Amino acid sequence: MRLGLDHVHRVTPRTVLQWPHCRQRMHAKQSINGLRYFAHDPGGPECSYGHKTMEHRLLKLQLATAIRAAGHQADLEVRGPDGRWRADVLATTAGGRRIAWEAQLSSITVDDARRRTAALGADSVGVCWVFEEGQRSWMHQVPAIRVRPPAERAASWRVITGLFRWAGRHWDPVEADLEDFVAWALDGRVVPRGFDPPRRYWVGGWTAPQYLAQSIARTT
Structure with a gap:
């Protein structure tokens, strides 16, 4: 099943997500202007992206x-x-x-x-x-x-x-x-x-x- 941002943004329990290119964990975020996007979890190793x-x-x-x-x-x-x-x-x-x-x-x-x-x-x-x-x-x-x-x-x-x-x-x-x-x-x-x-x-x-x-x- 293909998940959209609405399915993973601030949901409990948190959905486990990974970037396909670096395999690091990521999470859904929302900017102050309402733009939703994905970001790396903090504290992970340096990513080329x-x-x-x-x-x-x-x-x-x-x-x-x-x-x-x-x-x-x-x-x-x-x-x-x-x-x-x-x-x-x-x-x-x-x-x-x-x-x-x-x-x-x-x-x-x-x-x-x-x-x-x-x-x-x-x-x-x-x-x-x-x-x-x-x-x-x-x-x-x-x-x-x-x-x-x-x-x-x-x-x-x-x-x-x-x-x-x-x-x-x-x-x-x-x-x-x-x-x-x-x-x-x-x-x-x-x-x-x-x-x-x-x-x-x-x-x-x-x-x-x-x-x-x-x-x-x-x-x-």
Whole structure:
């Protein structure tokens, strides 16, 4: 018998399901917009199809929507020259500025995040790494934000980690709507917290240029 999503979504007892290509367990889910789909169970081994999960696609579409809402061009799955890099979503402003938005929901090493960030930078492409849950070992080393999907249909995605304000002697974390953050980043109103030379304290995340200048002046 062929089962549909209505037969397995939030039913008790739970129906045992497996992906045909990797044999891992999966479960039925429903997005905030009512879209039903299947996803891998958490805690399983890395799957070669991990980057193609529905959660990954939904986040990429959300980022592309935010870029376009800000008045800029958004292209998905863009490859760089000679395949040196690939952007989940590549934003291009009217002035030609480019920022890659990486929806990173699977595991990645610090070295890989740095390498991919450097490859983009070598072609004058900025990058913002985006993740949803937990802590990431690389989040302190590259421009990254943590986002939270809306709990209700009318609510908005939020940036809950990775955006900072300089308070005179220390950094204060702040939150913002994801659409606002994307617009700020593309307009240059927030920039990566990079330092030259690198400091010993945390340099991940984003802040306003004036806050970055004030912090550098304070610590030099």
